[in-house]
Amino acid sequence: MFHPRLQTVVFAFFMALFMSGFMSLVISIFNVGFVDNIVILWLKAWAFAFCVAFPTVILIAPLVHKLTNRLIRAPL
Structure with missing residues (x-):
């Protein structure tokens, strides 16, 4: 198990892993x-896509959290 302070990195890893895998499969078939x-084509595309996706998720996640918080109304 990981320390709770690594939650953001673990979340980003799995989000990038699953999204890059699915998207690279769809785009490869397309x-x-x-x-x-x-x-083989898909696995090569997935490896490349993950190398781009993981740092992107790490960098973009704080912005997405801020945007989400601005769009979500506090309960009355």
Whole structure:
């Protein structure tokens, strides 16, 4: 288990992992279709996408939290 102070990093890791995996699969299939080597193409795309997604989530998350807090109305 991880220390609670690492919650943001662990959240960012898994968010980036799942989103980059799903999006790279969808985009790979969209671009080349269901070809014989789609799994290899997808895994290469996923590796690259994750390398971009993880630092992006780390950098953008504070901005997204601020925007979300501005848009959410406090309960009456």
